[in-house]
Amino acid sequence: MDRHIQIFLHRLSFASITIATLTLLLLFLQTPQTCVPPNSPPKPHLKFPRSTCDSSPRELVPLDKKNRRLWSSRAWKSQVSSFSHFFTSIRHLGLLHNHSKVLCVSAGAGHEVMALSKVGISDVTGVDLVDSPPLVSRADPHDLPFFDGAFDLVYTGHLEEALFPARFISEMERSVRDNGVCVVVVQECGHEEVREIADLFRHSSFVGAANVSLIGLRMTRIVMRTSYIKGFLSGFHIILEAGGLCRINQDYSSE
Numbered sequence: 001m002d003r004h005i006q007i008f009l010h011r012l013s014f015a016s017i018t019i020a021t022l023t024l025l026l027l028f029l030q031t032p033q034t035c036v037p038p039n040s041p042p043k044p045h046l047k048f049p050r051s052t053c054d055s056s057p058r059e060l061v062p063l064d065k066k067n068r069r070l071w072s073s074r075a076w077k078s079q080v081s082s083f084s085h086f087f088t089s090i091r092h093l094g095l096l097h098n099h100s101k102v103l104c105v106s107a108g109a110g111h112e113v114m115a116l117s118k119v120g121i122s123d124v125t126g127v128d129l130v131d132s133p134p135l136v137s138r139a140d141p142h143d144l145p146f147f148d149g150a151f152d153l154v155y156t157g158h159l160e161e162a163l164f165p166a167r168f169i170s171e172m173e174r175s176v177r178d179n180g181v182c183v184v185v186v187q188e189c190g191h192e193e194v195r196e197i198a199d200l201f202r203h204s205s206f207v208g209a210a211n212v213s214l215i216g217l218r219m220t221r222i223v224m225r226t227s228y229i230k231g232f233l234s235g236f237h238i239i240l241e242a243g244g245l246c247r248i249n250q251d252y253s254s255e
């Protein structure tokens, strides 16, 4: 290589190193400029927590503003509209009326609660482990804070995520009045799974199951009607024998 060029390249790299070093030094020596003016009032939410019990308010956007933003989103509107269709079909089955008292268990952000209000049901309650005011209050689905028989219809679309499905269902049944209705929506399934779910209801009789499309998913809707007669009989096996004899066996295993 040409000697002149080599010397030139050496000088160039030496100059680059010098510039880089000076820049670094400058960065170290200069006080960092922040966006917060030094005389601004302290912000409580920027305080570093001293223990895990220290709660700092993270909610910076007011609730109604947050809700307005959420409820005007396209995803929210289309899901609420899908739930509205779903509950309208329940109404057409004669299972839901404007004066019905309805409970939605594991209601999440409250799509179904809003949909029920939109189709004209005035008394709707939504609960979940995490609240989502004003649509959903906080309550444990496995230990619902309601009197026995407080509702005409109890709906859930989240039985599959329940930690204890039998307990979840017994709380749904307990909260619905005698001759009231429980509606469960699960991922699309066949008659075998439908029967397994229906069997978890100890005080209800099976009304029907149907495949439905809900929020763009293929689901199966299972409807049960509470009847304490079934609960009374569920402790027994009624065996009709060929001769027309009726024998009733106490089923001790279920006690």
Ligand SMILES: *[C@@H]1O[C@H](CO)[C@@H](O)[C@H](O)[C@H]1NC(C)=O
Residues within 6 Å of the ligand: 098, 118, 119, 120, 121
């Ligand atoms: C129920 O409420 C909806 C919406 O308010 C209304 O359009 C409908 O007529 C009501 N149905 C009955 C039977 O009152």
Ligand SMILES: *[C@@H]1O[C@H](CO)[C@@H](O)[C@H](O)[C@H]1NC(C)=O
Residues within 6 Å of the ligand: 188, 189, 190, 191, 194, 209, 210, 211, 220
């Ligand atoms: C729902 O559809 C699936 C697939 O078509 C079918 O196997 C299943 O039996 C249907 N379930 C009910 C409850 O009709």
